[in-house]
Amino acid sequence: METAADTNDFRLPAPPASACDSADQRRENGADSGGGGGCVGGGARYKLMSPAKLPISRSPYITIPPGLSPTSFLESPVMLSNMKAEPSPTTGSFIKPQTVHGSFLSNSYSATAVSSDAFGERASSFFEFRPPSISNMTSADMKNKMREQSVQLQGNSQSQFQSFSSLSSPKAEMAASSNELSLHIATSGATATTEADDDEQNQTGNPSCGPQASHSDLKGGTASSTTSEDGYNWRKYGQKLVKGSEFPRSYYKCTHPNCEVKKLFERSHDGQITEIIYKGTHDHPKPQPSRRYAAGALLTVQEDRSDKILSGRDGKEKLSGAYSQLSNT
C-alpha cells in the first residue's frame, strides 16, 4: 500500500479500472450508503471517473480578462498576498469565472492544487513548477516539501490555476471530471479553505457563513486553519487516520436537511490543510451567515481564497466557484 498511500496523498491519477471507481460513483449517486469505504489506498478513488461521464464544459471555466495572461498573474502582487491579503478586488475577485457555474453538473468535484510535481505528469502539466527529485519522497516527505514550497506557490497558484484551467488540458479535464473535488493544499500555516459545489457558485451566497466544521479548526489554531468557510454549514461526523497519510482525515457533512454533500480533508498538525475533498453538490442555497462565524467571515474569506488559490488542478469548477464567491464577498 505504500504506493497507494502515495497516490492517496497526492491524488495521483488513479489506475484505470479500479473498483473504487464504481464504489465512488455508487456513493455519489446513492449518497451516503453508510459505512463501507473500501477503496484502500483510495487515493484515486475520487478521480477515477471517466471524463466522458462528466458534463464538464471545458473552456468556460477560466476567463482571463483580455490583456491578461497566466504569466501576468504570476507576476501580479495579488498572487503574493492571497493568503493573508485583505479582501479587496485585487486579492481575489479578479477572477469571476461565473460562466462555469451553469455548466458543471457533476455531483462533486475534484480540484487539486498541488505545489509540486509529486502528482506526476498531471501535476506537471498543470503547474510548471517542478521541484526536483520528489518522486523518491514518501508521502510525508512530499507533503512537507509541498509546504516548504507553498510559500512560493501561494503566489503563483492562483495564476497557475487559471492557467491550467484556461488551457483546459486533457489532464485537467480528467481531473475535473471526477465526481469529487479534492484539494491538495500545501500551505505554510495559512489556511486552506475550500469551496466547491456549483450551487455555491451559482448562488452569490453568503460567503461569510462559516461552517461548523471549522469549529475544531478554530479551536485547533487560528481561524486561518478553518477548512470550510465556503458558505455552507458542515458537521464533522468522523475522523480517521488513513493509512499512508501523515495526518488524520476528517469527515464532514453538510448540515442542511436533505443535503448529502460531504467533504473530507486532511490537516497537518500545525493546522495546514493538505487535502480537501468534496463529495456531492449542494442542492440548496447557502445558509445565512451564522453568528458564530459571521465575525470571522472576513478572515475566512481570505482563507477561502487561499484554498482556491492553492487548489486548482482538478476542480476548475470548484475553484471558479470559489473565486466567484470571493468576488461576491
Next chain:
DNA sequence: AGCCTTTGACCAGCG
C-alpha cells in the same frame, strides 16, 4: 437547548 466535536466501534469493499 441545540448543535457540534470527539472518538471508539462497526460495516462493507478489496486484495
Next chain:
DNA sequence: TCGCTGGTCAAAGGC
C-alpha cells in the same frame, strides 16, 4: 475466506 482499510455511526461531552 480472511485481514486490512476507509468510511460511517453513535454515544458522550463541550460550547
